[in-house]
Amino acid sequence: MIRGRRIQLRAVEEGDLPLLHRWANDAELWRNLGGWRFPSSLDSTRAWFAGLKSDAANHRWVIETLEEPQVIGTANLVNIDWKNGVAFHGMMLGPMDLRGKGYGRDTVMTVMRYAFDELGLWRLDGDIIEDNAASHALYVGKCGWREEGRQRGWHYRAGRRWDRILVGVTAEDYRPLESYWA
Template identity: 60%
Template sequence: MSIRGTRITLRALEADDLERLHVWSNDEALWAMLGGWHFPTSREAQREWLGRLKSDTLNQRFGIETSEHGLIGTANLVDIDWKNRTAEHGMMIGFEHLRGQGYGREVIATVMRYAFDELGLERLSTTIIEYNQASLATYTGKAPWVIEGTQRQWYFRKGQRWDRHLLGVTAADYRAWMAARDGDS
């Protein structure tokens, strides 16, 4: 099964993706833009991580694929809470030259459609480090996500402290956004 957007497809990660995932997992500049802490990752650790994904119903990770470029990044729905119908969402476009071309916006829309229309979730959340202005603009300017709070000085990066923005979107936000988009057509 795959989840189709207009230019992108979200699909299961496969063993054939390991080399590209390994390169991205060790890209210091890429990880500086993402949350969490990251250590250098071996090929074996990457293989073990991929092997654990197949049976994890609470943490779904997808490859972002285009017909032109193949695998360009990853997206996820993690910490899925089936009782409260919520999940955390994240994504990354691994190739720097493909960022800023609308793929991220399409991934967000495709993930929301899948989460809200297919899985029946009611809310998604994400976090963004304050200096990642491109991601912040994509989620809040081109998608219906709202900054719901800021955790001051959450991250230590580049020798200083940075805030973490907490963002959220509800199924109702998504449906209103889709209706407005359909009305503009």
């Protein structure tokens, strides 16, 4: 387990699959996430889970609260390039009522600490849909990530196009934020 202040990241277990399947089919949840969402079967969720076992370049976890253990989302480090020390990071919080309570910040800080201090990575990349102000405020405003570019009209949501905001953080950017753990 990878422990934060309020959350821990742990491996996805078979018992998590019904909840992850429900989230995978939640249109409102996916409105603010990248990629394309198609309704998926529980069988496809199981197949995805089976592929996690042998995938060293992609680490996926569930986010579990420490206070009263419950799964509240997922986080990842994917497309890990061990030679260059870079990876892509993404996160999703499922229950709407838990947003804005510090779990997202603790998750991002925990992933950065693990990536930089344990894995020895140099930088993390991510992207945010232009209209997702909460994610932008979290990553850029609270967690030290920098906006590094935009791809105009990349995402199509709700009948219109939104920019894809490219963000990144280096181990050097993270160092001044380590006081979070004090």
